[in-house]
Structure formats: C-alpha cells, structure tokens
Amino acid sequence: MHTFLRPTLRRPSLRRGALAALATAALTAGMLAGPTQADTTTTAASPDLSVDDATAHLQQLSSIAQANGGNRATGRPGYKASVDWVKATLDAAGYTTTVQQFSTSSGTSYNLLAEWPGGDANHVVMTGAHLDSISAGPGINDNGTGSAAVLEAALTWAEQGRTPRNKLRFAFWGAEEQGLLGSNHYMRNLATAEKDKIEVYLNFDMLGSVNPGYFVYDDNAAGDGVRDQITAYYDSKSIAWEYIDVQGRSDHASFRSYGIPTGGIFSGAEGTKTSAQAAKWGGTAGQPYDPCYHRACDTMSNVDRTAFDRNLDAVGHMVWLQADTTYGTPPTTEPPTTPPAGTNLLANPGFESGSTAWTASSGAITSSTNRPARTGTWKLWLGGNGRATSESGSQQVTIPANAANPVLSYWIRTDTAESGSTAYDTMKVQVVSGGTTTTLKTFSNVGTNATYTLNSHSLAAYKGKTITIKFVSSEDYYLQTSFVVDDTSVTAG
Incomplete structure (x- = not known):
C-alpha cells in the first residue's frame, strides 16, 4: 500500500x-x-x-x-x-x-x-x-x-x-x-x-x-x-x-x-x-x-x-x-447463436501455425519428416523417445450451452518398437473441466496402426462449459512408441 x-x-x-x-x-x-x-x-x-x-x-x-x-x-x-x-x-x-x-x-x-x-x-x-x-x-x-x-x-x-x-x-x-x-x-x-x-x-x-x-x-x-x-x-x-x-x-x-x-x-x-x-x-x-x-x-x-x-x-x-451480476439490459433475450454446423471451435486445429493456441511440451508440435502429418506438414507428435518421458498438447475451448451434439474428433497414427500384449507406453485423450480430468480414450503400444484413423467422442456433458482438450503420453524407460495426432476438431453439431 x-x-x-x-x-x-x-x-x-x-x-x-x-x-x-x-x-x-x-x-x-x-x-x-x-x-x-x-x-x-x-x-x-x-x-x-x-x-x-x-x-x-x-x-x-x-x-x-x-x-x-x-x-x-x-x-x-x-x-x-x-x-x-x-x-x-x-x-x-x-x-x-x-x-x-x-x-x-x-x-x-x-x-x-x-x-x-x-x-x-x-x-x-x-x-x-x-x-x-x-x-x-x-x-x-x-x-x-x-x-x-x-x-x-x-x-x-x-x-x-x-x-x-x-x-x-x-x-x-x-x-x-x-x-x-x-x-x-x-x-x-x-x-x-x-x-x-x-x-x-x-x-x-x-x-x-x-x-x-x-x-x-x-x-x-x-x-x-x-x-x-x-x-x-x-x-x-x-x-x-x-x-x-x-x-x-x-x-x-x-x-x-x-x-x-x-x-x-x-x-x-x-x-x-x-x-x-x-x-x-x-x-x-x-x-x-x-x-x-x-x-x-x-x-x-x-x-x-x-x-x-x-x-x-x-x-x-x-x-x-x-x-454473474446483471448490469443494465442483457445483450439479448434470445438463445445464444450456435455456430454453424461443422464450424471448428478449435484454433489452429491442424497445427500448421506451430504451437499457436496450443500448450504443448517442447518440440511436440513439429514439422519433422520422421513421422508424416496427415495433411500439411505440422502435427502433434507425442512419445517416440525410447526413454521414460511424459509429453502433452492441450487447448482450451468453450462448448456452447445450446450446442446440439458437440463432438471432439482427431486423426491419429501410431507405431512402436515394443512387442507383446503389455501396454508399456500410452497416450490418453482427456477433458479437463472444473478441476476434474476425464479420459475419453487410451491408446498404447498394443494394437498400433501406422495409418491415420479418425476417432470421435461426444462432448455433450460439457455444454455451456469451458474445458481443456488434452492429449498426454507416457513412455517407459525402454523402446519407443509414437503417437501422432493431426487435424483435430471440436464441433457444436
């Protein structure tokens, strides 16, 4: 003072x-x-x-x-x-x-x-x-x-x-x-x-x-x-x-x-x-x-x-x-406008602007040619280190309260030097909301697919909330597993 x-x-x-x-x-x-x-x-x-x-x-x-x-x-x-x-x-x-x-x-x-x-x-x-x-x-x-x-x-x-x-x-x-x-x-x-x-x-x-x-x-x-x-x-x-x-x-x-x-x-x-x-x-x-x-x-x-x-x-x-105090007249008495169907609520969804709008581990968003992007040249490459590491990439997004069918979609390809049916290395797709982390799907070194595949998850539980979409990997101390994510989207439906 x-x-x-x-x-x-x-x-x-x-x-x-x-x-x-x-x-x-x-x-x-x-x-x-x-x-x-x-x-x-x-x-x-x-x-x-x-x-x-x-x-x-x-x-x-x-x-x-x-x-x-x-x-x-x-x-x-x-x-x-x-x-x-x-x-x-x-x-x-x-x-x-x-x-x-x-x-x-x-x-x-x-x-x-x-x-x-x-x-x-x-x-x-x-x-x-x-x-x-x-x-x-x-x-x-x-x-x-x-x-x-x-x-x-x-x-x-x-x-x-x-x-x-x-x-x-x-x-x-x-x-x-x-x-x-x-x-x-x-x-x-x-x-x-x-x-x-x-x-x-x-x-x-x-x-x-x-x-x-x-x-x-x-x-x-x-x-x-x-x-x-x-x-x-x-x-x-x-x-x-x-x-x-x-x-x-x-x-x-x-x-x-x-x-x-x-x-x-x-x-x-x-x-x-x-x-x-x-x-x-x-x-x-x-x-x-x-x-x-x-x-x-x-x-x-x-x-x-x-x-x-x-x-x-x-x-x-x-x-x-x-x-949440009301000051003057609320901007509108009509329901808030829902973005047109198909509008991507994520910024820089294909990573072509580097780390813009994303929070990611150093070097995780990359244009390296060692693992190809699905489209363009940039992608989120988690893992692939062959040693004990944890890496992530995340972005915050607000889901409209009146969204009809909000959905998270992303393309992912995986490859590994591991073998067998034990999940040594993993990548989780998560939603963080109000201090609670929910895992939507877990990928691992078991059942890898070097061809990009599309995955989608409903976000209906998060209407009207600001959430964080997070991709997080964990590798053990031995052989590498790469999880490469590209062309992400969150749509209101």
Whole structure:
C-alpha cells in the first residue's frame, strides 16, 4: 500500500456478521473472505479458496525476493521476475495475458492484465492488486497477500471451467509504491469507450496483517452497493468490520477518479489498533496493525493465517458474485447463436501455425519428416523417445450451452518398437473441466496402426462449459512408441 495520510476510521460498526505444507508452516498461526439493482440469482456459490495454495503463492514471491536482492521493487529484477512468474501461471491456466510496460523514475515497470475467455466484453469486472514491493523488503503482506489472493481467485475460476456473465479481468499493478503509477498509467491510456465498459473495480491491498483489522472501503458511489455486498458477506461469516476511507492510498483511486465504482478490504497498515478493536478482533491494542509495514521484516512471518484465510474467501465471494451480476439490459433475450454446423471451435486445429493456441511440451508440435502429418506438414507428435518421458498438447475451448451434439474428433497414427500384449507406453485423450480430468480414450503400444484413423467422442456433458482438450503420453524407460495426432476438431453439431 502506498504511503499516504493515515486513513480516517468512520462509523465503527457493532454488527457481526482454502500447495504445500512447507509454505503453510511459514505463516504465523492464527488468514478472509454489485449493484443494488443487480440480478444475482444465477450467481454460483462462493468458493472456499485454498489458503494452502495462496500461501504457496506467497512463498514463491518470497523466494523471488530472496533471489533478487531481498525485494520486488519497481525497476529491480525481483519485480520483473514476479511479473514473469504470475504471467506464466495464468497463461498455463488458460488466461489471455497482456504485459503493459511504462517508465518510472526508478526504471521500467510493468502492469500485467489477464482476461478469462467468455463473458460479455461490454460489461467488465476488474479485480486487482499491486505486485510491487518497496525497495527495503520483500513486501509479503504489502502486497504479496493481495496479489496471492487475486491470483488464487483467478486460478480457482479457471479450474471450475465456468463461463461468466461478465468479462473477468484480473490486474497486477506495477509501481503502486511509487504513487499508483501503474494503475494510473493503465487508466490514462485506456480509451474512453473501454473505460465505460468497466462496471466495477475490486482492489485488494494488504490482507494478512499480524495484528489485523477487518476494514471495508467506504466507497459507495452512485449507490453501486459494492461496499454493502462486502459487509453483507462479513456479516454472514460473523466477522465484525469497520468502514475505512483509504483515500488515495491504493490503486482503486485510479478508477474512482473516472467515476468507476470501487470496493475493497484492508487488514491495516501502520495505524494503531484501539482497545475497542482489540476487544472485538483480538490482537494487541496500542500496537500497529502491521508492525513491519514498509520494512525489511515484511516477510512470510509477517502474515496472520486466520486473517489471510478470511480475506481470501471474501475476495473469492466478490469475484464470483460480480462475475454473474446483471448490469443494465442483457445483450439479448434470445438463445445464444450456435455456430454453424461443422464450424471448428478449435484454433489452429491442424497445427500448421506451430504451437499457436496450443500448450504443448517442447518440440511436440513439429514439422519433422520422421513421422508424416496427415495433411500439411505440422502435427502433434507425442512419445517416440525410447526413454521414460511424459509429453502433452492441450487447448482450451468453450462448448456452447445450446450446442446440439458437440463432438471432439482427431486423426491419429501410431507405431512402436515394443512387442507383446503389455501396454508399456500410452497416450490418453482427456477433458479437463472444473478441476476434474476425464479420459475419453487410451491408446498404447498394443494394437498400433501406422495409418491415420479418425476417432470421435461426444462432448455433450460439457455444454455451456469451458474445458481443456488434452492429449498426454507416457513412455517407459525402454523402446519407443509414437503417437501422432493431426487435424483435430471440436464441433457444436
């Protein structure tokens, strides 16, 4: 959080309203979780975001800082490494990411934007956190906690494979600690028509202070009701809260200045906890909410697990709620248009553009003449190594909710140096949806066919879902088996 005037507490309230064990142990014992006119009746249940996974994200940010001079500050290598890691993580989950570069007095900085496929692009819900630290320390509470929470919300959404009503955009801001430079740069350079599409911006900056408070941004511009959605969530969890006017201390201010509704939560920075607050929240009165605010000691030990967990789930609640909020008039009351029969929903289905639109193991998408493509020159060649390896190729695709008969089809040829009836080497055709992997068919070294054959599988169970089509091979340590896939398609029928 950017240093500014101490926030003014307003209207204290008497209401009370889920990678690794190693990373988890690094936290101190003791982490949280639209418009009033909105129709949210179709909103999915709020997720229980994994505190263990979010803690693992914090540990990664801490490791990046440790490997880069102890910080992740703008203009320093630790910040760029943080951007690169978050981008790669979101790319692998199926997001479309954009890196926006800009200059500061401390050197080059970057904003990272990530969008989920689907959703109405005329109604954008943005969720953000600043990714930079100060130069004096690693910035784990400020603002590794906010960044980790936003990242975990984005990854959990991807695992569930849902299509939102609105366009989901996640932001990781640079140079916040220099004065909100990243978010200001983004908004200043965003076309007016694009600004007008942003329905709400949710900001999360410091969520795990060790002497925590539970503060809700006192922003309720034009009766948008975001503030009240957050307090209602806290009430439902019996978490006492207070309003706070964070003024221009964080990136929400860059949106509020353009009249965009904003909201957020905050666990406290350098301010002092009062006796009344200690009575209802626990902790120590007369001490800062975060005694390591903007100091070198803002490390993994400077995060309260209970506060972080509670605020993490509040982040998830607000993202899920806003994802399906109705803003204005829906684009159409007619059923969505089904693509014409035979339309291929996969991009680059014959691999002739190399790895474009596909996520694949290095060298798996190839124009090598050692195994011929069915058509053209490129194909997906899995296996053929003659040693213990696992390779894959995958692409995400959205199946229309009103698809008549969605089908996955592909051509495959196989050859092997193995013999006998034991399946030593395999290739599985899989669908990943909502964190569940289903194998549609398994090929092996048994019964290989060096002539391309067509295979098809119904995808009717995935109507209205965003799924990942995946081809994955596994070879043992001995003789080779090659699985060559070409001319893939997903049609709505």
